[in-house]
Amino acid sequence: MTRPGFVLEVDDRTPPLVVHEGLGFRLESFPLGTRVVYPPESLPTVPDVEAAIRDALLHPEDSAPLPELLFAGMRLTIAFDDLSLPLPSMKAPDIRGRIIEQVLTLAAEAGVDDVEIVAANALHRRMTAAELRHIVGERVFRSFYPQGLLYNFDAEDRDNLAHLGTTDHGEDIEISKRAAESDLLVYVNVNLVAMDGGHKSVGIGLASYKSLRHHHNPKTMVQSRSFMDHKKSAMHHSAWRIGRVIKDHVKVFQIETTLDNDVFPKPFDFFQKREWEWGVRDQGSMLAAKRGLAVAPQKLRHKLFHDMRSAYGLTGISAGEVEAVHEKTLERVHRQQVVEVQGQSDVLVLGVPYLGPYNVNSSMNPILATCMGLGYYFNSYRHQPVVRRGGAVILYHPLNEGFNQLHHPSYVDFYEEVLAESTDPAVIGEKYEQQFAEDEWYRHLYRTSHAYHGVHPFYMWYWAAHAMDHVDEVIWVGADRKVAARLGFRAASTLADALEMASGTVGTSPSITYLHNPPQLLADVR
Amino acid sequence: MMLALEMFRSLPRTVAGKAVGRRLPGILSGYAAPLRLVTLDPPKVDRPGWARLRTRLSGICGSDLGALSGQTSLYFSAVVSLPFVPGHEVVAELVEDCEDLPAGTRVVVDPVLTCAARGVEPCEGCASGATNRCSRITVGHLSPGLQTGFCKDTGGGWGQQLAAHRSQLHPVPEGYSDEQAILIEPMACAVHTALRAGVRENDRVLVSGAGSVGLFATFALRRLTAAGEIVVVAKHAHQREFAQEFGATEVVAPGEVLRRVRRSTGAFQVQPEFSSPYLLGGVDVAVDAVGSSQSLETALQATRAGGRVVLSGMPAPADLSAAWFRELEVVGTYASARHEPLLSGPYAGRSAFDVATELVGHDAVARLAKSVAAYPLHRWREALDHAHSAGRLGTVKVAFDPRSSQ
Ligand SMILES: [Zn+2]
Numbered sequence: 017m018t019r020p021g022f023v024l025e026v027d028d029r030t031p032p033l034v035v036h037e038g039l040g041f042r043l044e045s046f047p048l049g050t051r052v053v054y055p056p057e058s059l060p061t062v063p064d065v066e067a068a069i070r071d072a073l074l075h076p077e078d079s080a081p082l083p084e085l086l087f088a089g090m091r092l093t094i095a096f097d098d099l100s101l102p103l104p105s106m107k108a109p110d111i112r113g114r115i116i117e118q119v120l121t122l123a124a125e126a127g128v129d130d131v132e133i134v135a136a137n138a139l140h141r142r143m144t145a146a147e148l149r150h151i152v153g154e155r156v157f158r159s160f161y162p163q164g165l166l167y168n169f170d171a172e173d174r175d176n177l178a179h180l181g182t183t184d185h186g187e188d189i190e191i192s193k194r195a196a197e198s199d200l201l202v203y204v205n206v207n208l209v210a211m212d213g214g215h216k217s218v219g220i221g222l223a224s225y226k227s228l229r230h231h232h233n234p235k236t237m238v239q240s241r242s243f244m245d246h247k248k249s250a251m252h253h254s255a256w257r258i259g260r261v262i263k264d265h266v267k268v269f270q271i272e273t274t275l276d277n278d279v280f281p282k283p284f285d286f287f288q289k290r291e292w293e294w295g296v297r298d299q300g301s302m303l304a305a306k307r308g309l310a311v312a313p314q315k316l317r318h319k320l321f322h323d324m325r326s327a328y329g330l331t332g333i334s335a336g337e338v339e340a341v342h343e344k345t346l347e348r349v350h351r352q353q354v355v356e357v358q359g360q361s362d363v364l365v366l367g368v369p370y371l372g373p374y375n376v377n378s379s380m381n382p383i384l385a386t387c388m389g390l391g392y393y394f395n396s397y398r399h400q401p402v403v404r405r406g407g408a409v410i411l412y413h414p415l416n417e418g419f420n421q422l423h424h425p426s427y428v429d430f431y432e433e434v435l436a437e438s439t440d441p442a443v444i445g446e447k448y449e450q451q452f453a454e455d456e457w458y459r460h461l462y463r464t465s466h467a468y469h470g471v472h473p474f475y476m477w478y479w480a481a482h483a484m485d486h487v488d489e490v491i492w493v494g495a496d497r498k499v500a501a502r503l504g505f506r507a508a509s510t511l512a513d514a515l516e517m518a519s520g521t522v523g524t525s526p527s528i529t530y531l532h533n534p535p536q537l538l539a540d541v542r
Numbered sequence: 543m544m545l546a547l548e549m550f551r552s553l554p555r556t557v558a559g560k561a562v563g564r565r566l567p568g569i570l571s572g573y574a575a576p577l578r579l580v581t582l583d584p585p586k587v588d589r590p591g592w593a594r595l596r597t598r599l600s601g602i603c604g605s606d607l608g609a610l611s612g613q614t615s616l617y618f619s620a621v622v623s624l625p626f627v628p629g630h631e632v633v634a635e636l637v638e639d640c641e642d643l644p645a646g647t648r649v650v651v652d653p654v655l656t657c658a659a660r661g662v663e664p665c666e667g668c669a670s671g672a673t674n675r676c677s678r679i680t681v682g683h684l685s686p687g688l689q690t691g692f693c694k695d696t697g698g699g700w701g702q703q704l705a706a707h708r709s710q711l712h713p714v715p716e717g718y719s720d721e722q723a724i725l726i727e728p729m730a731c732a733v734h735t736a737l738r739a740g741v742r743e744n745d746r747v748l749v750s751g752a753g754s755v756g757l758f759a760t761f762a763l764r765r766l767t768a769a770g771e772i773v774v775v776a777k778h779a780h781q782r783e784f785a786q787e788f789g790a791t792e793v794v795a796p797g798e799v800l801r802r803v804r805r806s807t808g809a810f811q812v813q814p815e816f817s818s819p820y821l822l823g824g825v826d827v828a829v830d831a832v833g834s835s836q837s838l839e840t841a842l843q844a845t846r847a848g849g850r851v852v853l854s855g856m857p858a859p860a861d862l863s864a865a866w867f868r869e870l871e872v873v874g875t876y877a878s879a880r881h882e883p884l885l886s887g888p889y890a891g892r893s894a895f896d897v898a899t900e901l902v903g904h905d906a907v908a909r910l911a912k913s914v915a916a917y918p919l920h921r922w923r924e925a926l927d928h929a930h931s932a933g934r935l936g937t938v939k940v941a942f943d944p945r946s947s948q
């Protein structure tokens with residue numbers, strides 16, 4: 017039986033606790049009484065993955081079995097989640113590749129030969145051939161990639177987009193033309209957090225800016241409480257409206273998978289255990305890692321972390337009609353991640369690790385670090401935020417990795433130009449978003465190089481809009497002061513200093529909650 | 543007898559200045575500068591139209607510093623006559639009547655020593671009013687010297703007295719402070735620069751540099767042309783503020799120029815090997831108001847094909863590939879003209895000095911005038927150091943006040 021997540025109250029026997037801070041971690045002694053929220057341990061996994069996939073395809077939710085949807089002469093498109101999931105990347109073989117192989121096998125048996133496989137990367141950067149190969153596996157890659165039948169979605173390829181109309185809220189629906197004109201669209205998903213999947217898959221993963229701007233904007237993002245609860249998230253409401261229109265045009269066969277919490281491979285698996293339960297070996301690995309990281313140059317630390325591949329286990333797979341499938345997925349995600357937390361606190365403490373969805377094989381620039389902390393982790397709640405309105409968030413990250421020119425060119429301009437003028441998501445959205453979204457140079461780099469779309473840094477900033485709106489104080493421990501100031505935040509060198517700085521807002525003995533992630537957890541705040 | 547700073551010929555010092563000049567201003571104003579404080583007979587030019595003036599204030603210009611540090615191209619050695627008293631940004635009062643101007647009149651000096659001043663038949667330039675293009679600056683009844691402040695016969699503003707010709711004199715309106723008046727000459731150059739820039743309606747303009755040259759050019763561009771966006775490159779906080787007040791749409795740091803211009807013009811950027819990136823596309827007009835090779839190259843790299851790059855101030859050698867490949871018009875802009883043919887509207891038919899005098903009356907310029915730092919002649923080393931680091935020290939203009947002894 018797997019142990020559920022739980023909330024620890026720091027007392028004088030509690031050892032220092034691991035806090036992630038970019039390409040490293042520290043052991044922090046928290047004030048007595050601090051609540052520490054630990055994720056549940058990994059759920060039992062599916063013993064036979066191949067059999068589980070086959071079973072899902074043959075016994076789908078609210079849908080005919082996949083073989084019955086396949087026929088000779090049809091046009092079949094298989095779309096899959098891009099490299100932003102899971103985090104870190106999965107040790108080969110990736111679950112998506114295994115699913116795609118089985119789908120292709122059934123298609124072959126049905127005599128289908130018009131098949132295209134497309135990465136649903138929306139406005140994310142194009143993946144390299146090696147990255148595509150890692151996801152779909154060697155066999156699929158070799159059969160489809162050289163012929164141009166396995167490719168990244170291009171949201172700026174006007175000729176290959178289809179406008180399917182608008183929702184009753186006036187939202188444009190513009191997605192991949194190939195997907196829209198297929199007889200069947202099979203979507204292969206990896207669900208890491210409750211926010212993923214459902215109508216977000218096709219409606220967002222294969223959509224253009226014209227469509228995305230309707231929900232990826234400051235207003236919608238501020239009103240999404242939380243992103244992890246699609247029934248309370250304005251962004252998801254929009255995605256659901258869009259998804260329902262798409263359903264009228266395209267037959268979608270959704271396949272969703274969920275993973276366990278085994279995100280850290282050896283020798284970093286001590287990160288997953290609770291500190292007071294560390295054995296001698298864990299202590300040894302922790303000390304070795306800490307010492308090694310302390311002396312390693314940044315480049316090496318970067319490589320060390322980014323080369324990490326996780327041996328996730330599959331906790332479940334469902335296929336069929338989008339919403340029915342997603343229900344099942346959410347159940348499993350919640351079982352793996354939800355921890356009940358009683359009441360809000362004055363201060364929320366978060367460690368921001370080296371990796372987020374948008375810096376796979378790349379650097380965690382200050383905007384991405386903000387998105388990771390104030391976007392992802394802050395929003396990892398149900399019902400109400402972990403921190404009370406008007407409280408403080410304390411994050412750990414050096415904010416020092418700079419910008420990857422290949423992957424994040426528009427981020428540099430966003431940081432230098434836009435944030436210099438204002439950090440208010442509504443203000444900058446109004447003034448700059450369209451310019452960045454329509455900049456020909458960014459378009460060019462997005463389409464032909466490996467750059468995130470020009471508008472992407474805005475989305476990252478909007479992500480944090482709800483948190484910035486909710487709390488009065490954001491302080492980064494161990495961060496570059498100048499960078500923090502550019503982002504509109506403050507920097508402190510220690511937790512004690514940060515609490516001192518926050519005391520004007522939350523008093524001198526605030527209640528504190530530390531979300532001990534990764535692995536991912538979802539705080540159910542009652 | 544009078545006190546003056548004199549620039550003399552000293553090859554060793556010229557060489558030393560060249561070697562360390564821009565990098566070590568302290569050494570420049572120490573042993574290396576070919577400058578000395580001397581007692582001289584007041585200059586006198588015994589020709590019709592000439593009169594003696596008493597200096598009230600005289601600015602230190604980038605070209606003065608260039609000459610002193612040996613940075614100036616040898617090109618100019620043929621058009622100056624040593625030893626001379628520098629100082630071509632001059633506000634002074636007439637010691638004697640000068641044609642229609644009575645003694646005591648406060649004037650600013652248009653430093654260009656044209657055919658009229660030299661007492662020769664007007665050359666083609668002078669005849670058409672393009673006095674800054676005069677081709678007789680080495681002949682006539684004066685020693686060679688392109689301007690007052692570079693000619694051994696006329697003296698210059700860095701001395702207590704100088705001589706000037708009626709054609710050079712522009713009375714200062716009542717109510718202007720000397721500090722304001724000292725800005726008229728540099729503003730006249732800026733007026734000329736703005737006109738040479740050939741800006742069409744809504745053109746995007748880049749001004750590289752926010753010292754006095756860049757700031758005044760910005761001011762003149764904003765007031766005399768229909769420029770759209772004007773992006774100014776500034777290093778220091780006070781420059782940023784002035785640039786905005788003077789009409790910049792955007793002020794950017796040197797490291798950000800290309801990025802900002804690329805973004806605001808929708809240009810593409812390319813990265814050559816072992817060298818700095820440049821734009822395909824960019825601003826319509828760029829003004830180099832620094833004269834360093836870096837600033838000039840920035841201007842060249844940020845200008846769209848077929849655009850115009852204006853050299854305001856003596857340029858350092860730079861890579862001109864862009865001028866060829868992008869078919870840029872590279873135009874120089876030197877001093878100012880008696881007759882600025884491109885002036886339109888209320889300014890049509892007026893001289894650059896006339897227009898400059900009016901512009902200097904503007905509040906923003908008056909505020910800048912308040913920051914003018916004046917030194918007595920004997921503190922010349924300090925003054926030059928200050929002028930050299932003016933940007934860093936929060937000053938836009940440093941000047942000599944030869945009347946003062948402290
Ligand atoms: Zn000058």
Ligand SMILES: [Zn+2]
Binds near residue numbers: 665666667
């Ligand atoms: Zn002439």
